Amino acid sequence: MAGHSKWSNIKHRKGAQDAKRGKLFMKLAREIFMAAKDGGGDPDTNPTLRLAIDKARTNNMPNDNIDRAIKKATGDLEGVNYEEYTYEGYGPGGVAVMVKVLTDNKNRTAADVRHAFNKNDGNLGENGCVSFMFNRQGYLVIDRNSADIDEESVMLEAIEAGAEEMETTDEQFEIFTEPEAFSDVKADLEESGYAFKSAEVTMIPETYTFLEEEGVEKMLKLIDMLEDNDDVQEVYHNLDADEEVLEKLS
Template sequence: MSGHSKWSTIRHKKAAQDAKRGKIFTKLIKEVTVAARMGGGDPEANPRLRAAIAAAKAENMPKENIERAIKKGTGELEGVAYEEVIYEGYGPGGVAILVEAMTDNRNRAASEVRHIFTKNGGSLGEAGCVAWMFDKHGLIVFSKDKVSEEEVMEVALEAGAEDIRDQDDQFEVVTTVGDFEKVKAAFDEQGLAYEMAEVTMVPQTTVRIEDEKTAQQLLRLIDMLEDNDDVQHAYANFDIPDEILNSVA
């Protein structure tokens, strides 16, 4: 899974540096709002809301923005009613793609997502065609030039991580959704700097993409999906070799 995780960390760093912060905030606010609507406004009793708040704070979202989003979710303030929608399909090279969206207009979202798939050599599929290939986990990624394997392993195992993977120049710590915050907090307490930490959909198997043109088209598809206003996340099961990933990234 290293090629996919590395691309995720590249995008994560890029998003933090570029001018799309307003768009990032919009997606985070949607998640906080929907989480509060579905599970209540108390983060202690609502794990999804707790994770959404943590993600918002990680992007330095002002506290008042977070509180306002929670109140819109619980109905204390008037707000847009977002609906969660899942889209599934295939990209270039037969890569499975799972798209999580939150929208106030299902028809618009479906039309735009379908257009992005078609424009970039992919195809939108039926519900359930690829979802079974992914499992929801917490994922914490470290760069090997910043931490040692012993440091990561000691903290991860003590905190209850599911798995630790040695992937090229990265270590990947996999957790259950329920243990994610606890494991992440353990690394924070020890001052171990990670490249990325999030609850994500982890593919059970990956598709190796070794053709540069296919990789470029595939990553353009993922980028366009994630840049869409209605799309919260786009997950895929590709594995692209470092030399090709660095070339097209």
């Protein structure tokens, strides 16, 4: 689907901003904490924890940070208790937005998320108001410029490993999987020598809402404000915009 590439361009912008703010490790630690709390501290028997650890390592998170998050979740170290919630609403121009949070104070976080929507021409909605527009999928990105990689070979190996589809841009190969197949596809491709620029299970929109420059600027301010919140783990949306506009505003 052509829409995947629209989503990934904005997604990559988001990832770069998270890293610049220096908050990425904290958010990854919370994700590991929740996975270990819900399913135990052994990644061999807890696939959700294994995915969270893989994501942390992809982002160069130190092993000590990973181990500490697991120990806090399993009671080996004292720590706060986080709960997971998802908020849904609409941004400027009717862009669908989902906000995944991990918080130790639901009232505070809900108020902060609502304030971000209200301040940026959006509105928080009821649970389920936009989630039907998104599909949970595995997403793997291989940088085609990092090595001499043949497109047909990557596609055949990805399909053989269990991937659903692959898209090619000038810069990269984007591989999509069912969530349950993500770990196996990733492991098989790693065994074949491929390295990933990005690898995660995420929410990808089925349709997109196109905005002109003024609306895009407002929408990006909403995303930035949400991501500045320490409790916010992920912001999913279906914004579509011209590449030139995104480059200018970035």
